[in-house]
Amino acid sequence: MPRTPTAKSKPLDGAVIPVPEEINFDLQLPDPEDSKISEAEFQQQINLAWQVCDRIDLQTDVWRGKILRTVRDREKQLGEDRGMGFLNWLKDREISKSHAYNLIELANSADEMLSEGYLEETDVNQFTKRAFVETAQAAPEVRQMIADTAKQGNKVTRREVRQLSDEWTAMTSDLLPETVREKAANQTIPARYLAPLVKQMEKLPEVHQVSLRDTVEECPDVDTLKQVTAEARYLARYLESATQVQVLANSNLDLETALEEALRLGCLNSTADLVNQAAQMEQLVTKLHATWRRINQLTDRLYVDTGASTPHLRSMLSSLERLSGESIDVTIGDPTGEGWSREIRVKIEDDREDEAPVETGDWE
Template identity: 60%
Template sequence: MAPTTKTAKSLTLADLDQDLDLGFQLPDPNDEEISEIDFRQQIERAWQVCDRFDLQTDIWRGQILRAVRDWHCQTPKDREKQRGDGRGAGFLNWLQDREISKTSAYSLIELANSADTLLETGYLDAQDVNRFSKRAFVETAQSAPEVQQMVGDAAKRGDRITRREVRQLSDDWSAMSSDLLPEELRAKVTDQTIPTRYVAPLVRHLEKLPEAHQASIREAMADHPDLDTLKQATGEARSLCRYLESAAHVQALDDLDMEQALEEALRLGCLNTTAEIVNQAAQLEGAIAKLYTTWKRLNSLSERLYVDTGASTPNLRTLLKSLERLSGEEIEFFFGDPRGDKFSRTIRLKLEADLALDTGTWEAS
């Protein structure tokens, strides 16, 4: 397969050279004649230049990384065999030689892909990229096509695009176009009775909910399309999302009818508390799983170190002895005020290995 690196639409030095200006000067903070307004304006201009170069540099780095990745991952088989590397191993070695993490590399590649996408769709011209801060550019690339179009139009007009402008346009679009909102509420948004910044969070939460729950919230908003009801509906939608997302990951709730429990919580007006309980239960089960795997890893490393050391390493043996209260079957941990004057607690966990399954009991004192 041929490399997928895009050159025709990618940002190049030739595209942007005409607007680059490294000759900015910072105001002298000790100049008594400069006013605070002038000082702030000069600092803002210098900061925008840094933002611009930060964005352009990262896009170019992403293009470089993408080319290197494609070279190593998509070269002909005979070249791969000649190198002797596994598929993609050469790219990881290249990153390691330059002390670049895999996460950072793919983040930059994603930024380069976003730049190509925005340029290919025609929403942006190459010179328009200079109008963006880095975070605003990433935010635009992740937005809906309609929002990208509006942001692109603003950039072509010469407007400076920050993350705040992108989010405002995104909120406006969500509030005006979402089918999840009742007409009564959209009318309030249209006449600017209700700001879009209050409506956008509700839309984001509604998108994650089943139709039945969407309908009940829409009905409430249709009956009372005011700001107080909107805030209450947003809070309810947020709690519903937390409840549904967390409940799917709690093993202790496998035998429970979650919808029935949810209806009771809604009827009693305690949805937020119920959602928090389920969320905490999911976190606790995750913590237990992490505790078990970490405990097993600590045991394995302790055994290995014990075998590799002897009487000639008394300090290492003391280290292993001290860690027995964490690596043994009985784990003991103290937290809180070391002097015991304020809140303090000793947690004791007993992990009992079974042939079929490791089980654990705990007590706190």
């Protein structure tokens, strides 16, 4: 139940905003797309709602997520500075971007759970935050069972949600053989070994699902489940990474045949890791090139703005030439040379040096 607040609360600007004696969870947030609302009025309504949330338990974070979502959508509607207004709003309140989007996810989960009739608003405080989000992501049948537990006044943690989800998956997934589902039903095989397997198998094409299913059916024990789950994970990693590696996509390589050969030799793990590392390397090279271009732009600008009156700044620019030239030199290890060290040299050749790098936005 919500706690009754004290009479007043002070906002950031120093003005006193009254807080209602009885907190109403149905806070009225401004429409982020309403251009008729002035920025001052919009911020005042947002700040009032944010302060009211200081008096509530889990519903505090649900409403904080709704507030953050409203501010974010307002910035999207204005379309200014590529989301910098939202990021500045977070910075003023010392809220990290990741925490903000976690709260928005919590708000989205609440909207889904309440709109579909699984819960009443008074039931929300029976959940931990992670349990609430995972309940919203669970199968409809699992949601209903967990919601019934919450309505009975029982606390719901992430552990209960995962356990119930695992049991439901183990007993209902068509990806598992009937014999295995029966063992899960009579608890001969713990459900916690089956849910990860199903999760990995769902990422695979049907041909691989059938092969893994047959393996489990031949030997339905815990050791086999662990082995097949690992194999499914490597298969999923290989198939996902292989499509992201440009040097593979641009070649005439038969990726499926290469996969079959890796399976035959028992080196699927190493093959999947190799392809995954290749995908990461291409991404790192792309990021390196963009950073290198940016360093060159800033260096050129500072060289124009500086002169003989700034010898130390000029000296700094000269030192950074090891990173801004066509050949990038970096020393790893002991930079003084007294201990172990190694110099790494990378040469960058851009076939379109005159084109500006593509910028990316801040929105998620």
